[in-house]
Amino acid sequence: MTLLALRGISREVGLPDGGVLPILTGVDLDVAAGEHVAIVGRSGSGKSTLLNLLGLLDTPTDGEYLLDGEPTGALRARRRARLRGEVFGFVFQQFNLLPRRTAEENVAAPLLYARGRDYLRRRRTAREMLDRVGLGTRGDTVPEKLSGGEQQRVAIARALVRSPRVVLADEPTGALDVETGAQVMALLASAAAEGGAALVTITHDLNVARLADRRYRLDAGRLAPLADPAPTPVVPAPAPVPLAEVHP
Amino acid sequence: MTPVLATLAEAWSEVRVHKARVVLSLVGVFLAVFAMTTVTALGLIVAQVQQEQSERMSGRSATIGVTAYDPQTGMPPDAAEWDAAVAGLTERYGITTTASIGYEETRFRMPGGTQLVQTKRVSPSYGQLHRIEPIEGRWLRAGDRDSLAPAVVVNEAFLGALGVPDLAGRPTVVIGGQTPVRAAIVGVVREGYGDELLAYRVDRSAGPWDEPTTATPAASVYGPSTLELWVGADQADEVMAVVSHDLGLALGGAQVDAYRQDSPDLEETLGMLRLAIRGVGVVVLALGGLGVLNIGLVTVRQRIREIGVRRSFGATSSRVFAAIMLESVCATFLAGLAAVALSVVLVRNLPLESLLNSGVPLADVPAFPLAAAVEGLVAATAVGALAGLLPAVIAVRAKVIDAIRF
């Protein structure tokens, strides 16, 4: 059974003049446990909207979204919030770290919404996660004093801290230079794989998409499988390395 | 259990991170609670002092004055007969505190010559009933009735006229008359206006010099002595009604008058005063609350993105609401705590006695009124909750996807 399944999903928004703007139209997508799916598309093609729908941050205007085979359409807000915290980890293009909170506090933050043991051990778990992304010594540093690449690694640690089943990454390398982006992407892919989480990456960078098991293109709100990319990557994908060595 | 802890932890972390703005927004609440608590506490203390002062004049609430005299001769009843009648009365109605008071003029031999001084002849319980606190020495006591030398309590002007600085040298004064006697000054009270001399003596004593109820050269008596009965305020009317009747019977046809001595309006006046003070406090506090609300509104808009990010962690609406609300409550509670603490320090260090009671020690030294402290804390917390309400609603209604969109 697929973990996530979109069936004929559409999303429209009302416009101020009374008209309706379709953002997504008839999107079908299956994501199995542990697999890596990449979605590429130009700016404004609806990629973020699709990812927000997958992460239960938004609801479709039409179609059905099945999570573990269960329809999500009728879920109450409370249940959606709980599922969102338990099933998904988010990585944003702009990192979205909590300002003025240390790296460790940032990584521990999702565990504030967990229960019992997970909540009580949050500090320790956060330190372990920071270790895994190679930032074990930067736990007390606030985001304002970290480089872009380091901030995104904190965000990756944060996305994985509750051992999600799916990591949703919205242009995770979009704000980074090419080389740093490649390293961060390699880290994200291996960390998700190590945690057994499926990874849905949105990107407009074909080199990033290359790391995925399956690739899709989103064009004007319609999703279609992507033909195999050009054989020569602009930047060679880094050889798989143990996580902690990505950034010593 | 853990969600509650987690919400608290989150709120505390917010307060910590936004120290500067929190502190800034709290200045208003702090000042308001400080002012309100201090004013309320002082109000309560002033009320107590006023009550004491008024009680010194006319007795505690409710004090009933009773006079008795023969309608033909105008003479007071025989002392033994009177005592028996009063004892019967107090026993019948369970009256525990009574005092007697008579006025006379006594000839004291002062350094500048003999002087007539207004003297109150009172029973020792008079001191309790009128909350008299000697500033030096002691008040009259039952043993003074049997002592060989009369005991006198005087005011400061009296002591000054005697040319004596204090009681250290065990001063005495001679009471003139047929049998001059040397009286011991045992206590000093702060009483009387200007250089008016005043003295207290115990109501009657065994000595041969003492003839308070007959006209003697030593002292001239003004009318009959008054009996004061201290009863509960709710009992006052009832007791007044029966006293005249019962005593009149017991004294065989004497004229007995009973009247309320303390002012029953006092409590009402004090109540109004407290209400007025509280009213001002509430207005000041509301202004402080507006300050908190204002800054809360500004910052919640700046933090919409952060709230969106927390939503992506699985924060429910109620968690978002509680976090913003608690943050506000946490902050104002701490401000309230600090304000109350400062208020306690201030009030305890004010020279209250000289400010309010012209230096006379207060009978019940006023502790910081607990009610004022509790009220300050509750008010601060309530203001935090009210001021946090609107930002919390805004935070809950913010659209997550708009919040995290870059």
Ligand SMILES: Nc1ncnc2c1ncn2[C@@H]1O[C@H](COP(=O)(O)OP(=O)(O)O)[C@@H](O)[C@H]1O
């Ligand atoms: N709430 C909305 N109201 C109006 N237009 C929206 C709204 N959300 C998204 N859009 C529009 O839908 C299109 C797709 O947005 P988005 O999913 O963010 O694209 P992408 O992430 O691929 O750049 C954009 O043109 C955007 O302006």
Ligand SMILES: [Mg+2]
């Ligand atoms: Mg986007």
